[in-house]
Amino acid sequence: MNGILVTLRRFVTCVAFFAALVWLWHSLVRRGTWSAILLPDPSAVWIYLVGAVKDGTLLQAAAVTMRRLLIGYGIGIALGIPLGLLTARFRIFSDTIGVLALGLQTLPSVCWVPLTLLWFGQTESAMLFVVVMGSLWSMVIATDNGVRNVPPIFSRAARTMGAKPIYTLIFVMLPASLPFIVSGMKQGWAFAWRSLMAAEIYVTILTGFGLGQLLDNGRALSAMDQVIGIMIVIIVIGLLADKILFSPWERFLHHRWGTGRA
């Protein structure tokens, strides 16, 4: 009973905070501090969003962007974890792929855009490549780090119980690295999301019209209600991703390992 009340109170606090922010925004516009062209009223943004949902442009653009992001991110994780296991276990991989990962992780992946446009043209593949480059190296480094931090006693214990090296890698090293892998997933997500937005704003992709392009379109039309509307959508997607993609993992880590919530 108490738990429900606490949850309710936290929810009300959160809603009240955002209502206050919108009200502040509204009253600043009403006072005429800035021109309505530079900063439209919240109601104008709301009207744009409702209209864009109704005529389908917003949902379509969101679907295009999410598809790029999720597929690219999925590839990044699917390649990053095995590569990280390899760099952690074999010196030859750590001296090659490991160094490469460290180097490329420092490169904002939007820097790949000029090259990928040449390689793939203004296509989905170009966008996917940028997203993969954004998430892959974080995953490699996080997994590598995670495996190296596993206490050696774990694999010794597994060996005495009859585990062979591959079994130990999958059923001991991998789950033991989970705290590192989850934080790598979060970092990879953040890099991929930022890079994709930058890339979508920066170049028009002929195969699909994403949120970034919609935002840039708003700028071209001087439609700040559209720009702000899309920004809000991008923020909401980011929040939802955090809740849907990462919260379950973090809850599991907190529950099993007894560590603090990140």
Add this chain to the structure above:
Amino acid sequence: MALVEELQVIAPSKLAVEHVSKEFRTGRGAVKALDDVSLSISEGEFVCLVGPSGCGKSTLLNIIAGLEQPDSGQVLADGKRISEPGRDRMVMFQEPALFPWLDVTGNVLFGLNLKPNLTRAERREVARFYINLVGLERFATSNIHELSGGMKQRVALARALAPNPRVLLMDEPFAALDALTREQLYGDIQEIWAARKKTIIFVTHNVREAACLGNRVVLFSPHPGRIREEFKINLDRPRDINSVELAEYSTEITRALKGYVNLEVAE
């Protein structure tokens, strides 16, 4: 039927350590951890290896476990040469070495999952049996971080017993626990040893602990690691660590141990 078979008390192993030597290379040259060590352990015996740190007792345990290979000599389990870890010899370490991503039952199941010819339901049944045996039935679904040090070692014991090994190798398993918890575990381990009929090799530097648990206490001295002396402990079980007779044994063994350590200093 498989389940009944699985839970049966099986015959413990006989072990023979034959002329085992092992050297470790360190920055300052080679250290002879074991020098021509021979020891025979009969079926179902409870043997304690005692000695100061560096005397090679843990190394010998690792070799019997199959985690390390001797430079020369060999160890036979029921006549067969040991070359790698095997489910017939399970190990308990000083740290519980439990997996934090699994709950208590999941940890006990880990070794069982590697054992062929059992169904899922049978594995769970076996795990439950051993969790009950170590007195943790109320904690079967607990997370590892929620348990006390003593409870963690009980889980580790259940995990080691679950594949029904013939030999239990214990490397200072109680060293990090408080005295009260330790005393409780001395009672439990003696009971389990009697009920499940395992050959147990127990490494410790605590002489009193060794005298309390072992049928035989084997004294090691370091540099190079050698067996110096053996003591038969002829006391009824269950033994109480605080009893006077036990204190007499441990005084005698401690005196002998000090002799070898002093000898070492003199050399």
